[in-house]
Amino acid sequence: MIVYGGDWNPEQWPEDVWPEDVRLMREAGVTHVSLGIFSWSMLEPVEGRFEFGWLDRIMDLLAENGIKVYLSTPTASPPPWFAHTYPEALPVDFEGHTLYHGSRQAFCPSSPVYREKALAIVEQLGRRYGGHPALAMWHIHNEYGCHNGRCYCDTSAAAFRTWLRDRYGSLDALNEAWGTAFWSQRYSDWEQILTPRITPSFTNPGQQLDYRRFSSDALLDLYRAERDLLAKISPDVPNTTNFMSGLYWDADYWAWAEELEVVSTDQYLAGELGDEAHIDLAFAADLTRSFKPGRPWLLMEHSTSAVNWQGYNRAKQPGEMHRNSVQHLARGADAIMFFQWRASKIGAEKWHSAMYPHGGKDTKIWREVVALGELLRDASDVAGTTVKADVAILLDFASIWAQDHPAQPNTELKPIEIVKQWHAELWKLGITCDFAHPGADLSGYRAVLVPALYLVDDAGAANLERYVAGGGRALVGPYSGIVDDRDQVRLGGYPGAWRDLLGVTVEEFFPLRSDDAIELTGGGSGRLWSEVAHLTGAEVLDTYLDGRPAWTRHAWERGAADYLTTLPTGEALARVLTAVCAEAGVTATGTPGIEVVRRSHQDGRAFLFAINHTAADAEVPATGTTLDGTAVDGVLTVPAGAVRTVREAR
Ligand code: GAL
Numbered sequence: 001m002i003v004y005g006g007d008w009n010p011e012q013w014p015e016d017v018w019p020e021d022v023r024l025m026r027e028a029g030v031t032h033v034s035l036g037i038f039s040w041s042m043l044e045p046v047e048g049r050f051e052f053g054w055l056d057r058i059m060d061l062l063a064e065n066g067i068k069v070y071l072s073t074p075t076a077s078p079p080p081w082f083a084h085t086y087p088e089a090l091p092v093d094f095e096g097h098t099l100y101h102g103s104r105q106a107f108c109p110s111s112p113v114y115r116e117k118a119l120a121i122v123e124q125l126g127r128r129y130g131g132h133p134a135l136a137m138w139h140i141h142n143e144y145g146c147h148n149g150r151c152y153c154d155t156s157a158a159a160f161r162t163w164l165r166d167r168y169g170s171l172d173a174l175n176e177a178w179g180t181a182f183w184s185q186r187y188s189d190w191e192q193i194l195t196p197r198i199t200p201s202f203t204n205p206g207q208q209l210d211y212r213r214f215s216s217d218a219l220l221d222l223y224r225a226e227r228d229l230l231a232k233i234s235p236d237v238p239n240t241t242n243f244m245s246g247l248y249w250d251a252d253y254w255a256w257a258e259e260l261e262v263v264s265t266d267q268y269l270a271g272e273l274g275d276e277a278h279i280d281l282a283f284a285a286d287l288t289r290s291f292k293p294g295r296p297w298l299l300m301e302h303s304t305s306a307v308n309w310q311g312y313n314r315a316k317q318p319g320e321m322h323r324n325s326v327q328h329l330a331r332g333a334d335a336i337m338f339f340q341w342r343a344s345k346i347g348a349e350k351w352h353s354a355m356y357p358h359g360g361k362d363t364k365i366w367r368e369v370v371a372l373g374e375l376l377r378d379a380s381d382v383a384g385t386t387v388k389a390d391v392a393i394l395l396d397f398a399s400i401w402a403q404d405h406p407a408q409p410n411t412e413l414k415p416i417e418i419v420k421q422w423h424a425e426l427w428k429l430g431i432t433c434d435f436a437h438p439g440a441d442l443s444g445y446r447a448v449l450v451p452a453l454y455l456v457d458d459a460g461a462a463n464l465e466r467y468v469a470g471g472g473r474a475l476v477g478p479y480s481g482i483v484d485d486r487d488q489v490r491l492g493g494y495p496g497a498w499r500d501l502l503g504v505t506v507e508e509f510f511p512l513r514s515d516d517a518i519e520l521t522g523g524g525s526g527r528l529w530s531e532v533a534h535l536t537g538a539e540v541l542d543t544y545l546d547g548r549p550a551w552t553r554h555a556w557e558r559g560a561a562d563y564l565t566t567l568p569t570g571e572a573l574a575r576v577l578t579a580v581c582a583e584a585g586v587t588a589t590g591t592p593g594i595e596v597v598r599r600s601h602q603d604g605r606a607f608l609f610a611i612n613h614t615a616a617d618a619e620v621p622a623t624g625t626t627l628d629g630t631a632v633d634g635v636l637t638v639p640a641g642a643v644r645t646v647r648e649a650r
Contacts, residue, residue, distance in 0.1 A: 003335035008033040029373025037072040041079035068136035075118040076142035077104035092153035110159035130234030138239035149250040178206030212401035242300040246284030252397040257291035266301035271314040285331035290435040298335035305353035326643040330597040330609030385599040391433040399455035410511035415452035422451040430590030447584035457485035461497035469557035473584040503537030503554030526566025606648040612638040624648040
């Protein structure tokens with residue numbers, strides 16, 4: 001089954017709306033709802049007094065109607081009584097401002113009293129509903145860190161010190177790692193250490209990097225506490241927590257995914273990306289899939305049309321919601337869910353689209369919601385199949401955090417944007433890729449791309465060398481392999497980690513202004529960055545007009561590693577990626593605006609998804625039958641703006 005549904009917030013509505021909602025859900029083919037996400041103040045209106053009657057009635061109603069529940073722990077939004085009684089548990093921002101209650105997520109992740117009160121309500125919920133027939137999974141919290149991912153209060157500072165003692169054991173080791181010989185920053189007592197705060201000039205880079213690691217861990221620890229408690233009470237019920245893959249970069253989701261049974265995520269179209277916004281969705285879907293290789297994942301939230309938080313909030317064109325949904329399905333999702341079921345008439349999200357809009361049933365949104373329910377029901381045997389990619393992009397959160405320090409050769413060089421650009425170029429070439437942690441097993445990939453990995457630890461550096469030595473093909477982008485895991489420069493010429501592998505030594509960086517371009521002999525240009533690189537074994541594949549190497553290749557044992565000394569733009573990047581992939585035996589097959597992805601299973605099932613993002617009909621090579629049973633013999637026609645799925649002939 002492909003799970004279909006959304007967040008249901010019945011507590012916002014009078015009780016006589018509930019049966020109507022459930023009747024409409026059945027009409028739309030809804031199989032599951034996420035429930036109770038923001039219900040803490042309704043479930044525990046006064047500290048220690050629990051009121052579950054209304055939720056009992058909702059759970060029973062859903063069970064009677066065969067709709068399953070991802071029951072949420074409501075801990076993402078503590079009630080006003082919590083902030084009022086325990087003001088010390090409120091989060092504090094970088095500038096020292098307290099963030100008060102009155103919206104959501106008003107708690108410090110390191111607050112002991114928050115943890116105590118959160119676990120108290122989780123325990124009540126677990127005991128009451130752990131065996132309920134409607135319960136399918138625990139939905140733990142909601143989007144950890146969305147608004148309070150980094151807290152700078154005194155409680156956080158104390159927790160940060162504990163975390164640092166654990167990591168370093170001694171102050172000497174911490175002083176060494178943070179390079180505190182610089183600017184007279186040497187610590188002589190643990191109590192002197194703070195979270196980063198407003199300082200007269202740049203903060204210590206080691207401190208800021210470790211603080212980012214600590215902040216991800218502090219939230220992960222909260223997740224673990226809830227998960228472990230629920231596992232004790234209801235050992236057979238699985239759980240997840242919804243990530244914000246591609247939108248939120250403050251949690252190390254590689255580490256988080258190891259703790260999760262099932263990965264789920266929320267994904268929203270970035271209106272400002274205009275015509276290419278759907279490529280960004282593909283990015284997030286590929287990233288989410290990669291967090292648990294070889295396993296399906298759940299799209300916990302996306303939108304049927306406009307959101308309410310982007311300033312200008314673009315509504316989706318007819319058919320766009322189907323294309324977006326099928327993109328996620330094609331890229332490995334076994335659930336397509338929305339925020340939210342019924343559009344609110346109250347609160348800060350009343351202008352956010354939903355499955356059942358303000359206008360009711362005679363609307364584009366409702367018709368498309370019902371049609372999507374049918375499509376997903378017809379696609380039920382897609383569940384459990386996975387996407388196999390031949391190319392991987394290395395990505396690491398610590399590297400992104402380290403490069404986020406403002407004292408850089410060029411702050412315009414933004415790793416997330418570069419990674420997204422390389423992914424987008426692959427998308428256009430029709431090459432599906434995974435993402436991988438630098439330390440992951442890379443042996444299953446024909447090519448491994450490293451667009452922007454400023455920081456790599458020794459194990460990650462050796463891993464790429466081993467991969468290439470074993471016959472792999474690598475392509476490394478500039479300003480990668482520069483520092484170790486303490487953000488300390490690897491000496492002897494850049495990129496210190498991979499000088500030998502690449503057969504290149506970079507003497508000096510020559511960053512470019514944002515409106516400058518550097519022309520490449522082979523066509524197109526590079527931006528933001530250039531280098532003076534010397535060959536120490538590599539051959540040159542392209543140069544700047546003055547003859548300096550722009551693109552090099554080095555044969556290394558059974559494989560080869562390419563290097564770029566600039567960031568090629570569209571046409572030039574496509575040329576490089578096509579060549580590297582071709583060398584690795586991966587062929588570019590892309591047709592502009594047409595997305596084709598395959599999901600398959602060891603048992604022989606295979607599905608080809610074709611999504612036409614253009615205004616003209618398209619033809620895609622395929623053989624099998626479409627979901628509605630039409631035979632396809634070699635060529636599949638995908639009408640303008642439409643989606644087609646083919647059960648491929650075995
Ligand atoms: C998500 C959140 C939902 C809702 C949605 C709006 O970040 O989990 O509760 O706020 O955004 O797009």
